[in-house]
Amino acid sequence: MSTSVIEPGTRLAGRYRLEERISDSGGSAQWKAIDEILARAVAVRTFDPEFPRVAEVVRSARAAARLTDPRLTQVFDADDSGESAYVVSEWVSGETLEQMLAKAPLEPGRAATLLYEASEAIAAAHAAGLSHLCLSPRDLVWTTGGTVKLLGVATAAALADVRSADPARDDVRGLGGLLYAALTAHWPGDPKLSALPAAPVADGVVRAPRQVQAGISHAVDAIVCRALGLPVAGQEPLASPADFAKAMRGVPRTPLPLFAGLGGVHSPAPSAPARPAPTTGARAATTRAARPSAPASHRQAPQQPRRRGAAPAPAPHAPRARHDSAPPPTSPVGVQGTGSASRSPLNRALLGVAAAAATVIVGLSAWAIGNAGGSSDKGTSKAGVTDPGRPSATASPTATKLEARGASALEDPKRGSHDTSIGKNPEAVLDGKPSTQWQTQTYTSSNFGNLSNGFGVVLDMGKQVKVDHVVVDAPVSASVPIQLRVGDSNSLGALRVVGQEQGSGQFTIKATREARGQYVLIWFTNPVPPGFKAKLNDVTVYGTAG
Incomplete structure (x- = not known):
């Protein structure tokens, strides 16, 4: 079946209903579709019978389907055995x-x-x-x-x-x-x-x-x-x-x-331009495959005028x-x-509310600074604003990267059950290698199969430190609750919760309360999605000594 006769509403493999053609060029078409079995949006690529590399694309897609890093687009299905070859992948918004x-x-x-x-x-x-x-x-x-x-x-x-x-x-x-x-x-x-x-x-x-x-x-x-x-x-x-x-x-x-x-x-996204021709010379531009162009949108204010090269x-x-x-x-x-440059009335209203809130915050901050007097020290107010002509107060120490001496796994098991995977490689969170990681077993329900209350990795900082924040790289399949705990002992009861974020991939957990201690714990707690496996690639602690 040629891509030219495939229309919206066509079903592939009895489950992928094509809804909207995103691009159609060069013997292949990209569609937004619905997986009717799992009730989710997916991206589907179909091919003309004359497309010369169908088998190669399908093989590559099947190889990519084995990748587990959540930052890489997931491939769900690929087949070229029937009348219509296709590749099904994650729909990314x-x-x-x-x-x-x-x-x-x-x-x-x-x-x-x-x-x-x-x-x-x-x-x-x-x-x-x-x-x-x-x-x-x-x-x-x-x-x-x-x-x-x-x-x-x-x-x-x-x-x-x-x-x-x-x-x-x-x-x-x-x-x-x-x-x-x-x-x-x-x-x-x-x-x-x-x-x-x-x-x-x-x-x-x-x-x-x-x-x-x-x-x-x-x-x-x-x-x-x-x-x-x-x-x-x-x-x-x-x-x-x-x-x-x-x-x-x-x-x-x-x-x-x-x-x-x-x-x-x-x-x-509209269709992509043709593949660029090879270039030559010691400083030739790197040749890349073409991509679909997309409408422009941006969420940052301009920093400086852009310079254009010739x-x-x-x-x-x-x-x-x-x-x-x-x-x-x-x-x-x-x-x-893709994000559009245009805004709906509702979104303009939301942005207006956000702007108004920001104005209120700025005004309150200015009021706080202006009314922070009362200290007998005329040089520095309570808000830390230095009086002109007087020596400034000593600045607070800046949070810097802290080196951990070691790492170990920790679990809060139920009924004496223990995860057999967590003790195998906790030091992987300190080696800086994306190819190594600490992980648990896979759990079928949101409460870790009712076998455990949580898992994590404890970092021994070697001495007492004050933790400002940690940067966590957790290549898990979904955004899950992860706690930051700090204490003077590596036992769970001695490690206080000082921060928590819902996340996956690389993100920051900020300490929202006083966080001093020798041990820092990154703790996975429930609920988590069924079929979940906790993973950590790297953990970096930022703060000050003592």
């Missing part, structure tokens, strides 16, 4: 990086957060033997649920017939391009892959981010340059996504807004082997709903 940058670059801390998540996701794919090869600002999504999603691992390259002699190097270069774009709102790759302005070049070489946008640290600038293969004095180029993730781990990061696209609507930003790359015949234009497996 949110804003692409390209849309986020439509008005201004991201603040460097937010850019670092986004790309740290993306690099860890790509590193996890490489650890499983898969790569992307076609990264563009249209593949990185900040979802409406407040998580990072990366589209098209394995499948995008198969759709566009992209191959590489050095997949790790190509993907680290792609990550560098995404970070460059996030910091500058300019794209240093092939212009066909993004509607962003081309990165400025000088003498045929892309300018460093700090030369394009103010406020970027030397450390972040060096990471971008090393990823793109640009010279950095005394430092080698980054060779893999794992190297990129390790470098990003030491960069200050700022949490992104909880939800993407406030007021945005679910608008379809030419695309080339970056050095390893040669790729390709078929001689140009493949049809394609878009990656996995569809994202």
